[in-house]
Amino acid sequence: MTAFALASRTRGHLLFERNIMVYRRAWMTIFSGFFEPLFYLFSMGYGLGHFVGKIHGVSYPHYIAPALLASAAMNGAVYDATTNVFWKLRYGKVYDSMLATPLGPVDVAVGETAWAQFRGLLYAIGFMVTAAALGAVQSWWGLLALPAAMVVGFGFAGVGIGVATFLRSWQDFELVQVVLLPMFLFSGTFYPLSVYPTVLQWFVRVSPLYNAISLVRSFTLGHVTWYCPLNAAYLLAIGVVGIAVARRRMAGLLLT
Amino acid sequence: MDALIHARGLTKQFGSITAVAGIDLDVTRGEAFGFLGPNGAGKSSTMRMIGCVSPPSGGTLRILGLDPVKDGSAIRGRLGVVPQADTLDNELTVKENLVIYGRYFGLSRADVRKRADELLEFVQLSERADSKVEPLSGGMKRRLTIARALVNDPEVLLLDEPTTGLDPQARHVVWDRLFRLKQRGVTLILTTHYMDEAEQLCDRLVVMDGGTIAAEGSPLELIREYSTREVVELRFAGEAPEIGEDAFGDLVQRVEVLPDRLLLYTDDGDALVPVAHERLHPQSVLVRRSTLEDVFLRLTGRTLVD
Amino acid sequence: MEYSLRAYEYWLTVYRRVWRGTIMTSVLNPVLYLAAMGIGLGSIVKKQQLGLPYLDFVAPGLLAAVSMQVAAVESSFPVRGAIKWNRQYFAMLATPLRVGHLVAGHLLYVSTRVLVSVCLYLAALAAFGALHSWYAILTIPLSLLIGLAFAAPISALSAYADEEVFNPLFRFIVMPMFLFSGTFFPVTRIPHGLREIAYATPLWNGVDLARHLTLGGPTLWRSLAHVAYLLLWVVVGVWLARIAYRKKLVT
Missing domain, CATH: 3.40.50.300 (P-loop containing nucleotide triphosphate hydrolases)
Incomplete structure (x- = not known):
């Protein structure tokens, strides 16, 4: 599905293979990422949740769990797509060596997107298992939360790869943070959209993470509506645009 | 082919x-x-x-x-x-x-x-x-x-x-x-x-x-075409003296003046050495085969490795 | 002292080159967190159950947490870099400076960074109307104490261990402390057994004192106990840092 399908149809799957080779030894880096969303769930959901009560008839931990799942998929994907791709592109010269083989910029862009998406998915699965055990999945629709997390990961991985090709130094990562943090805080993660004045609500609705959270929340709570395909289409679209930008930029940077 | x-x-x-x-x-x-x-x-x-x-x-x-x-x-x-x-x-x-x-x-x-x-x-x-x-x-x-x-x-x-x-x-x-x-x-x-x-x-x-x-060309061809068989390298205690292309007549085909030495391109190094000694009083003299370095010097007026 | 100031000057010189990148996040982060947590989340937290508006509750918690975060970041990668990647510490030791000066100079620098962030934070708090007592001014020295309670032991660790330690440090120590030390909810919500761990963290001691200062009404003995506990972390941390620096730099 999504970037995996693209990767298996191009030579992108070879980048996936390389990354598995690397992380077989550095598994701690990936493993440690599982816990952050869980810590948030216990702290905000069960700790603070006591003072919040129910939102739309849903207990607070169950309300934020899907949001944390979507954020986990986003963070895993974006972190990998920006930091790792930037390093390989500017310092590691990893892609230079790949382009001396039959691999081309498309394979690199697609393969790295697939990997970043995969990392996001891993975190989503880890979180999902725990959240389900805690009763946060209230409907059989919840099974669709994982494919939804894949779409979320794809969208953010694609955008992340695209952005990574524009970063010039480690200082530029501050700019990435300046976008990510407000998105995490204001996209309906911890409270419903109705808290905002109407004008602001429309700003939040275009945030990619808001769409991701709506999508996953619809499934875990079983409130599936026609917004779901819209949310998914939006995320798929930004992912595709990101990959296309990355392919062009990488060709420009590497094939000179 | x-x-x-x-x-x-x-x-x-x-x-x-x-x-x-x-x-x-x-x-x-x-x-x-x-x-x-x-x-x-x-x-x-x-x-x-x-x-x-x-x-x-x-x-x-x-x-x-x-x-x-x-x-x-x-x-x-x-x-x-x-x-x-x-x-x-x-x-x-x-x-x-x-x-x-x-x-x-x-x-x-x-x-x-x-x-x-x-x-x-x-x-x-x-x-x-x-x-x-x-x-x-x-x-x-x-x-x-x-x-x-x-x-x-x-x-x-x-x-x-x-x-x-x-x-x-x-x-x-x-x-x-x-x-x-x-x-x-x-x-x-x-x-x-x-x-x-x-x-x-x-x-x-x-x-x-x-x-x-x-x-x-091949290395040999290039040397044959753009250089002579041998080169006499002269080093001096101070500045290398200014000499013209025809200072040694037919014995020297070409002269290169480098910052630290003088190169005399010749087909007969052994014959040239005593003459060069007598006329220019160099500090040291070396006779060697022509190399691609000489070809490059001839073609571009510059040395390969600065 | 004069030598320590020279080591401090080095870090300031570096900071002067990159401060623009950090100022954006230093100013933005507190405003964003306060807006999201204090106002957004605050609108759905029930005041009657918590006993006070959520903004007032979370604001001092975030202030203490910021001191910790700035201190932790500035004592990890920069210290490792000065020993391993850029090796500035070796260059400094080739001058009259000694190990103690390097430790002191770096901690002075971290204090400066904490001070800048916390002052910006306090300004934002005042603007949001979350300061209710003149005691709040004392959160400035308190934040320095919190910062040092983290900076000293973490710089010891950064000097001693390889950079692989940073990932678990931030994900398994700093991040949970941020979330479970009374920053976002009262630690009494944590079940016994785990709650005692929260009480033992330097961050909880900082949060609790900061909360009493911004809301008014700190009690003398409780405040002294918090300060003494944080000081203990500083003293032991500095002692460990000097040992670790010496072990890595003077061989």
Whole structure:
């Protein structure tokens, strides 16, 4: 599905293979990422949740769990797509060596997107298992939360790869943070959209993470509506645009 | 004869800078072909165009009969590339570098493991197979890069300054391996600014300067055409004296004045030495064979290594 | 002292080159967190159950947490870099400076960074109307104390261990402390057994004192106990840092 399908149809799957080779030894880096969303769930959901009560008839931990799942998929994907791709592109010269083989910029862009998406998915699965055990999945629709997390990961991985090709130094990562943090805080993660004045609500609705959270929340709570395909289409679209930008930029940077 | 590499009027521009200014080339199968020239002569740009990672700005280029812009991926599948700066994957071990690189070429996992072991043997790195790349010496990294370039059993091996930055011993090891490849019939294309490297390895070479080809031929042909049989080098305690081209009559064909010495080009060094001693009173005198360095000096008015 | 100031000057010189990148996040982060947590989340937290508006509750918690985060970041990678990647510490030791000066100079620098961030934070708090007592001014020295309670032991660790330690440090120590030390909810919500761990963290001691200062009404003995506990972390941390620096730099 999504970037995996693209990767298996191009030579992108070879980048996936390389990354598995690397992380077989550095598994701690990936493993440690599982816990952050869980810590948030216990702290905000069960700790603070006591003072919040129910939102739309849903207990607070169950309300934020899907949001944390979507954020986990986003963070895993974006972190990998920006930091790792930037390093390989500017310092590691990893892609230079790949382009001396039959691999081309498309394979690199697609393969790295697939990997970043995969990392996001891993975190989503880890979180999902725990959240389900805690009763946060209230409907059989919840099974669709994982494919939804894949779409979320794809969208953010694609955008992340695209952005990574524009970063010039480690200082530029501050700019990435300046976008990510407000998105995490204001996209309906911890409270419903109705808290905002109407004008602001429309700003939040275009945030990619808001769409991701709506999508996953619809499934875990079983409130599936026609917004779901819209949310998914939006995320798929930004992912595709990101990959296309990355392919062009990488060709420009590497094939000179 | 089928030309593996065929170029006519090949040009490369970066903005307003012309790196390669219309060169013609034909490299045939089994040949060891060299680009000799100083830094900035356009050697690496030419190599990158041949490696299909740099689209030509003008002229025609055919590699293995194919168009590098349209069929880059297919061509690269049949080339081996040793870039100027090592691009080894520091996150992987020595052997993993070879294995994954072979996978990039579409080799099966089983084949590539076997191939990796053979290649590590060939470049004498078997004991370091499971070591990380970072702690390897410069010479070892270079050998690993060469092994990596051979993983797909390439028809053509491109080497961009294969021994720059290596100590003399490490250079000889690399030369030895390249010589064996040449004997096996692999076509070698290399750039260098070391004349000894060019003389050791190349059947034929072009001298590049300022993006153009100044001369072409085998090392011997070039020396015969552009230099004399021998050179007398004179060093002086102070400034070298100013002398004209015809100061020694027929005995000296050409004179080069370098900052630290005087070069007299002659066909009979032994006859020239006593005469030069008597007339110029140098501090030291050396008679040697002409080399590609002299060819380069003649063609460009500059030395190769500053 | 004079020598320590020279080491401090080095870090300031570096900071002067990159401060623009950090100022954006230093100013933005507190405003964003306060807006999201204090106002957004605050609108759905029930005041009657918590006993006070959520903004007032979370504001001092975030202030203490910021001191910790700035201190932790500035004592990890920069210290490792000065020993391993850029090796500035070796260059400094080739001058009359000694190990103690390097430790002191670096901690002075971290204090400066904490001070800048916390002052910006306090300004934002005042603007949001979350300061209710003149005691709040004392959160400035308190934040320095919190910062040092983290900076000293973390710089010891950064000097001693390889950079692989940073990933677990931030994900398994700093991040959980941020979330479970009374920053976002009262630690009494944590079940016994785990709650005692929260009480033992330097961050909880900082948060609790900061909360009493901004809301008014700190009690003397409780405040002294918090300060003494944080000081203990500083003293032991500095002692460990000097040992670790010496072990890595003077061989």
